[in-house]
Structures are given as structure tokens and as C-alpha cells.
Amino acid sequence: MKTIQITEESRKNLQEQLLKRNPSSYGEFEEQVAQIIDEVKKKKDQALFSFTERFDHAVVTADTILVTKEEIEEAYTLVDPELVEIIRKAKANIVEYHEKQRQYSWFDSKPNGSMLGQKVTPLKRVGVYVPGGKAVYPSSVLMNVLPAKVAGVDEIIMTTPPMRDGKVYPVTLVAANEAGIDRIYRVGGAQAIAALAFGTESVPKVDKIVGPGNIYVALAKKAVYGHVSIDSIAGPSEILVLADETANPRFVAADLLSQAEHDEMASAILVTTSRELAEQVSKEVDRFVAELSRTEIMQKSLDQYGYILLAKDMEEAVETANEIASEHLEIITANPFEVMTKIRNAGAIFIGEYSSEPLGDYFAGPNHVLPTNGTAKFFSPLSVDDFIKKSSIIYYSREALEPVHEDIIKFAAAEQLTAHANSIKVRFEE
Amino acid sequence: MKTIQITEESRKNLQEQLLKRNPSSYGEFEEQVAQIIDEVKKKKDQALFSFTERFDHAVVTADTILVTKEEIEEAYTLVDPELVEIIRKAKANIVEYHEKQRQYSWFDSKPNGSMLGQKVTPLKRVGVYVPGGKAVYPSSVLMNVLPAKVAGVDEIIMTTPPMRDGKVYPVTLVAANEAGIDRIYRVGGAQAIAALAFGTESVPKVDKIVGPGNIYVALAKKAVYGHVSIDSIAGPSEILVLADETANPRFVAADLLSQAEHDEMASAILVTTSRELAEQVSKEVDRFVAELSRTEIMQKSLDQYGYILLAKDMEEAVETANEIASEHLEIITANPFEVMTKIRNAGAIFIGEYSSEPLGDYFAGPNHVLPTNGTAKFFSPLSVDDFIKKSSIIYYSREALEPVHEDIIKFAAAEQLTAHANSIKVRFEE
Numbered sequence: 001m002k003t004i005q006i007t008e009e010s011r012k013n014l015q016e017q018l019l020k021r022n023p024s025s026y027g028e029f030e031e032q033v034a035q036i037i038d039e040v041k042k043k044k045d046q047a048l049f050s051f052t053e054r055f056d057h058a059v060v061t062a063d064t065i066l067v068t069k070e071e072i073e074e075a076y077t078l079v080d081p082e083l084v085e086i087i088r089k090a091k092a093n094i095v096e097y098h099e100k101q102r103q104y105s106w107f108d109s110k111p112n113g114s115m116l117g118q119k120v121t122p123l124k125r126v127g128v129y130v131p132g133g134k135a136v137y138p139s140s141v142l143m144n145v146l147p148a149k150v151a152g153v154d155e156i157i158m159t160t161p162p163m164r165d166g167k168v169y170p171v172t173l174v175a176a177n178e179a180g181i182d183r184i185y186r187v188g189g190a191q192a193i194a195a196l197a198f199g200t201e202s203v204p205k206v207d208k209i210v211g212p213g214n215i216y217v218a219l220a221k222k223a224v225y226g227h228v229s230i231d232s233i234a235g236p237s238e239i240l241v242l243a244d245e246t247a248n249p250r251f252v253a254a255d256l257l258s259q260a261e262h263d264e265m266a267s268a269i270l271v272t273t274s275r276e277l278a279e280q281v282s283k284e285v286d287r288f289v290a291e292l293s294r295t296e297i298m299q300k301s302l303d304q305y306g307y308i309l310l311a312k313d314m315e316e317a318v319e320t321a322n323e324i325a326s327e328h329l330e331i332i333t334a335n336p337f338e339v340m341t342k343i344r345n346a347g348a349i350f351i352g353e354y355s356s357e358p359l360g361d362y363f364a365g366p367n368h369v370l371p372t373n374g375t376a377k378f379f380s381p382l383s384v385d386d387f388i389k390k391s392s393i394i395y396y397s398r399e400a401l402e403p404v405h406e407d408i409i410k411f412a413a414a415e416q417l418t419a420h421a422n423s424i425k426v427r428f429e430e
Numbered sequence: 431m432k433t434i435q436i437t438e439e440s441r442k443n444l445q446e447q448l449l450k451r452n453p454s455s456y457g458e459f460e461e462q463v464a465q466i467i468d469e470v471k472k473k474k475d476q477a478l479f480s481f482t483e484r485f486d487h488a489v490v491t492a493d494t495i496l497v498t499k500e501e502i503e504e505a506y507t508l509v510d511p512e513l514v515e516i517i518r519k520a521k522a523n524i525v526e527y528h529e530k531q532r533q534y535s536w537f538d539s540k541p542n543g544s545m546l547g548q549k550v551t552p553l554k555r556v557g558v559y560v561p562g563g564k565a566v567y568p569s570s571v572l573m574n575v576l577p578a579k580v581a582g583v584d585e586i587i588m589t590t591p592p593m594r595d596g597k598v599y600p601v602t603l604v605a606a607n608e609a610g611i612d613r614i615y616r617v618g619g620a621q622a623i624a625a626l627a628f629g630t631e632s633v634p635k636v637d638k639i640v641g642p643g644n645i646y647v648a649l650a651k652k653a654v655y656g657h658v659s660i661d662s663i664a665g666p667s668e669i670l671v672l673a674d675e676t677a678n679p680r681f682v683a684a685d686l687l688s689q690a691e692h693d694e695m696a697s698a699i700l701v702t703t704s705r706e707l708a709e710q711v712s713k714e715v716d717r718f719v720a721e722l723s724r725t726e727i728m729q730k731s732l733d734q735y736g737y738i739l740l741a742k743d744m745e746e747a748v749e750t751a752n753e754i755a756s757e758h759l760e761i762i763t764a765n766p767f768e769v770m771t772k773i774r775n776a777g778a779i780f781i782g783e784y785s786s787e788p789l790g791d792y793f794a795g796p797n798h799v800l801p802t803n804g805t806a807k808f809f810s811p812l813s814v815d816d817f818i819k820k821s822s823i824i825y826y827s828r829e830a831l832e833p834v835h836e837d838i839i840k841f842a843a844a845e846q847l848t849a850h851a852n853s854i855k856v857r858f859e860e
Contacts, residue, residue, distance in 0.1 A: 022656070022657075080844070082840065083840065083841070083844050086837045086840055086841050087841075089834075089837060090841065097546055100536065100538065100548070101548065106530065108530065114794075115781075116527055116794060116795055116796060118530070118531065118796075119770075119773075119779070121774050121775070123807070123808055124774070124807070136845070137845055138841075138844070138845070139841065139845065171844070207807050207808040208808050226662075226663070226805070228808065229805075229808035229809065232656075233656070250856050251853075251856060251857060254849070254852050254853040254855075254856040255853050257849040257852070257853070258847075258849045258850045258852070258853040260849070261847060261848070261849035261850070262847075288849070288852065292848050292849050292852060293848045294847075294848065294849065298849065336825075337825075340549075340823070343549075343821070344551050344554070345551075345821075346821050347821060347822070348821060348822040348823075348824060349549070349821050349822065349823050349824070350824050350825075351545075351823065351824065351825040352825055352826075352827070353857075354826050354827055354828045354830070354831045354857060355824050355825050355826045355831075356853045356854060356857065357850075357853065358838055358842055358847075358850040358851070358853050358854055359824065359826055359831065359838060359854070360822070360824050361842075361850065362838050362841040362842065362850075363834060363837065363838050363841065364544075364546060364824050364826065365546055366546060366548075366822035366823075366824055367822065370822075371819075375656070375659075376819070376821070377553070377554070377637050377819075378553055378637040378638050378658065378659035378819055379659065379819060380819045380820040380821075381820060381821070381822050383820065385815070389801075389806070389807075389808055389809060389810045390810040390811060390813065391773070391775075391776050391777060391778060391779050391806070391810075391811070392777070392778040392779065392790070392796035392797065392800075392811050393770070393778075393779050393781065393796075394778060394779070394780050394781065394785050394789065394790045394794050394796055395766075395767075395780075395781040395782055395785050396782075396784050396785045396789055396794065397782070397784055398784045400784070401784045401785075401789065404519075404793060407516045407519060407520075407793065408788055408789060408792050408793050410512065410513065410516055411513070411516050411517075411520065411568075411569065411792040411793065412788055412791075412792065414510070414513050414568070414601070415566070415567050415568070415569065417688075417691060417692075417724075417788075418691070418722050418723045418724065419684070419687040419688045419690070419691035419718070419722050419724065419728065420688045420691070420787075420788040420791065420792075421788070422684050422687070422688070422718065422722060423681075423684040423685050423687070423688040423786045423787060423788050424786060424788055424789070425684075426680050426681060426684040427681060427783075427784060427786065
């Protein structure tokens with residue numbers, strides 16, 4: 001791994017290198033996606049099924065689009081029962097954590113006969129997209145469905161592309177069923193996103209679409225945003241380990257690689273105050289890369305976006321971590337809790353040497369859908385918040401309005417809105 | 431006003447008519463906006479000042495871009511002191527309401543030595559855009575700045591286009607100063623948005639941009655989204671009054687017009703169970719239109735997007751209101767609180783005959799930046815939530831990790847991520 005002393009310039013260059021991973025234009029795909037959306041909007045099921053045949057090479061009809069109870073039952077016979085048990089344990093932890101994120105309606109009334117409040121309502125219907133392909137991530141199904149479930153969403157439906165024989169990966173079905181999904185539609189790609197956004201004869205329109213997907217899915221979500229709500233579009237995975245001389249270099253190296261293995265655009269960064277640790281971690285990383293699978297991906301990721309940054313003290317290290325605003329941040333120092341209080345920007349913060357990143361990916365409970373590419377400066381992890389919305393409540397009695405009505409009329413007049421003023425005035429006319 | 435009996439078909443047609451106001455493509459402007467952003471990103475101040483000269487016909491330099499203390503003091507001498515007092519009263523109400531929206535960090539620890547939590551951090555720097563032109567809205571300055579202030583944002587800066595003489599409207603300066611803005615930059619348009627998003631020598635990069643603007647500003651905000659955060663892009667204003675035979679037709683008519691006067695695309699809808707009320711309101715509307723100013727705007731808005739909908743009962747009326755998901759919803763019925771409990775979708779809900787919409791626009795305290803065009807189904811009013819973000823906190827001791835580490839390794843293996851598995855494994859190797 002490249003080892004660099006932190007300077008103002010090296011920090012700036014690093015930021016620019018990382019932001020390169022943020023693709024600013026996908027012209028060629030955008031047009032194709034716009035066409036797919038347009039077709040599905042117009043021809044509904046007919047277009048949806050014809051795209052499924054063209055892109056997924058699978059025949060799906062109005063009669064077969066829904067995954068049946070029998071298929072879900074069959075899926076359980078095909079998945080390792082031990083994995084099913086682990087999924088259930090993970091689910092319990094995820095639900096327990098997300099329950100704590102619930103928000104409640106409140107109101108505040110005053111003796112003059114006025115009441116202000118905020119009403120919290122869950123979204124009515126949510127669509128979760130689950131990618132097909134070789135990489136099947138049951139953890140991702142849990143992380144996207146369960147917050148909606150905890151929020152109290154009436155109806156959670158899933159779309160996922162079928163295999164050539166029309167089937168869906170058994171482990172996806174099991175995870176979806178454990179998470180409590182209401183219905184699963186075997187369609188994928190931009191056409192599935194369009195169906196969720198506008199509705200077809202078979203697929204109902206939803207209020208929000210969440211879940212990861214390839215470039216077509218991401219662009220389709222972006223295109224339908226505003227018409228429905230979407231989650232934020234995830235970039236490549238990232239880890240930043242903040243460590244001092246007390247850290248175990250083998251732990252640090254293993255953790256850096258746990259993100260580097262995701263894809264070639266993933267970024268793994270160690271920020272440390274210890275030159276000795278830097279050297280040891282670099283050696284351990286080389287040793288692990290040779291031992292583990294996915295070597296090529298890890299090596300490319302490390303070459304392009306892997307860094308060991310040397311800080312002159314913990315203050316500079318923290319400042320650098322805040323500037324990078326990593327998706328995952330591990331703190332492996334003598335006083336990790338103390339350091340945590342100074343962290344401003346990170347998706348998830350892992351404290352101490354036994355809180356390794358995969359613990360959060362699969363098991364602990366907090367969501368693994370996290371802001372990437374510096375967006376932890378202003379975005380939050382996926383949460384129950386994403387599946388509720390709020391309405392303001394305003395009640396004033398005549399007695400409450402009377403003493404302030406002249407003020408409101410004057411304010412409206414100052415903004416030259418006479419009908420606004422009139423709406424107050426009319427209530428006090430003789 | 432058009433009076434229509436509610437049927438499945440009339441509801442569908444109405445929805446389609448309202449959604450027409452949602453402009454799906456602005457091709458010609460988009461390219462121009464992209465060019466402006468690109469120039470400012472590359473040439474920074476130089477481009478910012480040259481666009482200001484071209485579009486606002488005002489000369490601004492690095493030395494004069496910041497509004498001075500003296501200008502703010504001067505502004506106070508130019509604004510009606512009574513209006514300043516009203517602005518202060520409104521501010522107090524807005525702050526009091528938004529204080530109740532504050533969210534706090536929490537953690538939950540267990541005796542096995544584990545701790546999970548959620549850390550709430552305010553955004554560091556926020557930019558508020560304030561439009562120039564004839565319509566000066568001090569209420570909008572308060573509503574955009576104060577939630578950020580209550581959230582604890584470190585630095586809140588404002589940009590607003592200068593007049594030809596380089597000055598800024600006095601009432602904007604007074605409202606900004608009362609709201610506690612840190613600095614005001616006299617630049618506007620897409621070039622100001624670009625400066626806020628990428629930073630120039632004079633204008634610092636922010637984490638989030640909020641505030642209304644013309645089509646150039648809206649498109650620029652959309653273009654920089656992801657690089658920074660933005661608020662949602664507001665559509666034309668809307669009111670829906672839900673009323674029964676107990677409602678005062680003059681009040682209802684006045685309230686419908688308070689939104690119709692905003693612009694020709696604004697929508698004013700009465701949903702009622704009473705044909706008699708429908709007839710009376712229609713007459714009162716005609717009478718007010720003749721009396722008030724902004725007649726042409728109101729008439730066009732009513733012709734295109736004004737409706738009186740007759741419902742067979744309160745249940746159908748409520749269902750229709752939920753389907754339209756109006757920005758503002760007034761409930762003027764015999765039991766307005768009871769009806770409120772059945773409302774699922776609305777930006778702000780005004781209860782009873784004295785809670786007219788302008789009370790909320792200016793004075794009561796809840797935010798007047800609300801979701802429009804049906805987006806109240808999944809979006810919320812602007813709030814303190816928009817100026818904070820969250821980080822997950824995960825701490826497991828060795829004792830907490832040990833009993834579950836095999837499960838995590840198996841989960842990772844099932845997803846074929848061996849480096850993830852390794853990061854757990856390495857912590858328990860001999």
C-alpha cells in the first residue's frame with residue numbers, strides 16, 4: 001500500500017482521487033434507461049414482460065410474475081438450515097436496533113386554545129429492489145426491508161430479476177420471507193423500477209423505492225425521483241481505519257481488505273500516528289492478499305484507492321478522517337470512545353479492536369446501507385426515518401388568533417399578498 | 431369554479447391535470463445551467479462575477495461580494511419598524527416549534543460489553559438561497575434559516591442576487607440578520623448555486639443548499655445534488671379545504687384564494703359533502719376575485735387547477751384528500767380533530783375555522799416549506815431533520831463477539847466474501 005505523510009496538498013490530492021469514483025455522466029445509458037421507463041409507463045405489463053424477455057432471457061406473464069407460496073417453501077429446502085438460523089438471529093438484532101429509531105407524533109397545546117404538532121405517518125407502499133446475478137446478498141434484503149417493516153409501512157413489495165428458467169435465487173426468497181415481505185415480483189432492471197414508479201396491471205405503484213442495483217437500476221431510480229421517493233444511490237464501498245501504536249496490525253490489515261474485496265473501485269485507508277504500525281500493516285496486507293481469494297479485485301482496489309496516511313498526531317488524524325467522511329470508520333486506538341466523540345463525519349463508527357466492520361455488515365443491528373463518497377457529511381444511514389413522513393398540525397381558536405391577527409395581516413401586506421391578508425381579515429369582519 | 435361529483439374517473443382525471451404542473455423536462459435550460467456550473471467550477475470567482483454582470487447587470491468583486499455591517503444597519507432604517515417587530519414575533523414562534531423537532535444521540539449498552547447507538551451531528555456549513563426580484567419574502571428567509579440555526583449548524587451563509595446598483599433588498603437583510611445568518615453574499619442564479627456547491631476564492635463550499643429560486647436555480651440545485659445535499663424542489667402552491675355544511679363559505683372562499691393568488695400554476699380545491707356549501711363558496715370566490723388585487727393570476731389558477739369536488743360522505747372526502755396529498759390541508763368540519771386523525775397525506779394540516787392557511791405561512795411556527803404536487807405521500811416539511819445527519823455506533827468487546835463470531839463467519843462465507851470472514855477469523859486465531 002502507498003504510504004503518504006499527511007500535508008494539505010496530499011489531503012487535497014487524495015480527495016480528488018477518491019471523488020473520481022463518482023461518475024458524473026452516463027450519457028449512453030441514460031438515454032436507454034429513459035426509453036425503457038417511457039415504454040413501461042405507456043404499455044405497462046406488455047413492455048415490462050417484453051424487456052424481461054430481452055434482458056433476462058426469461059418468460060414472465062401476468063399469471064407467473066408473482067413468486068408463489070410453494071416456491072418460497074421449496075426455497076427453504078434448498079438453503080442450509082444453519083444459514084436460515086443465522087438470518088433469524090441477524091433479523092432479531094436488526095429489528096431491535098431499528099425499533100429505537102421510531103419517531104412519534106407530538107403536539108403542544110396552550111391554554112388560549114391553540115395547538116401545534118407534528119404527525120408521523122408511515123409510507124403506504126414501498127418497493128425493495130434486490131439484484132440478481134451471481135452475488136446474492138441475503139443481508140442486503142434484511143437491511144432494506146426491516147426498517148420499512150419497523151416503520152409500519154402497510155405493504156412492502158420486492159422486485160428481483162428472474163434467472164433464465166424464471167426462478168429466483170432460493171436464499172433471496174428465504175431472506176425476503178424472513179424479513180416479512182408481502183409480495184415478490186420476478187422482474188428486474190430499469191423496467192422493474194419503472195413498474196414500481198408508475199404501476200402496471202400487475203405491479204402496483206409504490207411511494208418509495210430502495211435497494212441496490214446495477215447502473216441501469218441506479219439511473220432508473222434517479223430518473224423517477226420526485227415522482228416517487230428513492231434511497232440515496234450508493235457508491236463503491238469504503239473503510240477508514242483510525243489507529244495508533246496500540247493497534248494489532250493483523251486486525252487492521254484484515255479489516256482494510258474486507259472492504260477492498262468488494263470491488264475495484266472500493267477504497268481502504270489507514271490513518272495512523274504510528275510509522276511502525278504503518279509498516280507492519282503494509283506487510284500484513286501483502287500476506288493476506290496472497291492467502292485470500294478475490295486477489296485481483298483487492299489488488300486493483302488497493303493500487304488505486306488504498307492509502308496509508310501518516311498523521312503527526314491524533315488531532316490531525318481525526319481531522320483527516322472527518323474530511324474524508326468514510327462510509328465505515330474503525331477506531332482502534334488507546335482511547336477509542338474518546339476519539340469517537342470527535343468524529344463528525346462517518347456512516348458507521350466501529351469502536352475498539354473487536355468491532356470489526358463485518359460485524360456491522362451482517363449482525364450487530366445497525367443498517368449496512370450507508371452514505372459513501374464523502375456524503376456522510378450530509379447523509380445518514382438507511383433507517384426508519386426513510387419510511388415515515390411528517391405533517392405539521394396547526395390549530396388556533398378564535399381567542400388565539402384574535403390578538404395576533406393584525407400582525408399576520410401586516411406581514412402578508414408587506415409581501416404584497418392581499419388574498420393572504422384577506423383570509424385572516426374575513427374572520428374578524430363585522 | 432368547476433364543481434364536479436367525485437367518481438373514480440373524475441378523481442383520476444383530476445390527478446392527471448394536477449400532475450401536468452410537474453415539468454418533466456427543461457432541455458433548453460438544462461444545458462445552459464450545466465455550462466454555468468462548469469465555468470464556475472473551473473474559473474471560480476472570475477466566472478461567478480462575470481455571470482453576475484451578465485445576468486444581474488451588477489458589478490460585484492471579491493472586495494464587495496460580502497454585505498457589510500453598515501449595509502445591514504442601513505437596512506433597518508429603511509424597513510418599517512412595525513414589520514421588524516412582527517418578524518421578531520414570528521421568529522420566536524418558529525424557533526419554539528422547531529426546538530421540539532430536535533433529535534438526540536442515543537446509545538444502548540449491554541452487560542456483555544457491547545454498545546450500539548446513533549450519533550446525531552449537525553451539518554457544518556449550510557447555504558440558503560434567497561431570490562431577488564420584486565417579490566421579497568422575509569417569511570421565507572426565516573423559514574429556511576431558523577431550522578438550520580436550531581439544528582446547531584456551525585455556519586449559515588446566504589446568497590441573493592444584487593440589484594443593478596449592487597444592493598440587496600433591505601427587508602431581506604433585516605430578516606436574514608434577525609434569523610442570525612453568518613454572512614450574506616450578493617450573488618444569485620445558477621452561478622451562486624455552483625459557488626456554494628464547489629466553492630470559489632470568495633464563497634466557501636457548503637454541505638447543503640436550501641431555499642427557493644427560479645428555474646435556473648432549481649435546475650442548478652438538481653445538478654449539484656449528490657455532491658452536496660439540497661432541499662426538495664418546490665412546485666406550485668396548493669390548498670385543499672375539506673369542509674362540511676357547518677363551514678362558513680366566506681372563510682372557505684378566502685382561503686382558497688390565498689393560494690390561488692401565488693401563481694397561475696397554483697391549485698385551490700374544495701372537497702365537500704355539502705352541495706349548498708359548494709354553491710355558496712363558488713359565489714363568494716367570484717365576489718372576492720372582483721374585490722382583491724392579483725385578479726388575473728387568481729382567475730387563471732382557478733380556471734386551470736381550481737375545483738370544487740362533491741363527496742357522497744366524509745369517508746369519500748377524506749379518501750380524496752389523501753389521494754391528492756395537498757401541500758396545505760384545511761379541515762373545516764363539525765369535528766375537525768376527528769377528521770385529522772384520518773388524514774394520511776398532507777404537508778400541513780390546519781384544523782378548524784380559525785386556523786387559516788396564512789397563519790401557518792407567517793406566524794404560528796411550523797415551517798411553510800412543504801411538499802407539493804402529491805409528494806406529501808413521501809416527503810415532509812422542511813425541518814431540523816434536514817440539517818442534521820446520523821452515524822451508527824458499534825462497539826463489541828471480545829466477550830460480546832466471541833459467542834457470535836462463528837455465525838458472522840458463516841454469513842460472510844454464504845455471500846462468498848472471504849476477506850469479510852477473515853476479518854472476524856483473525857481475531858480468534860491462536
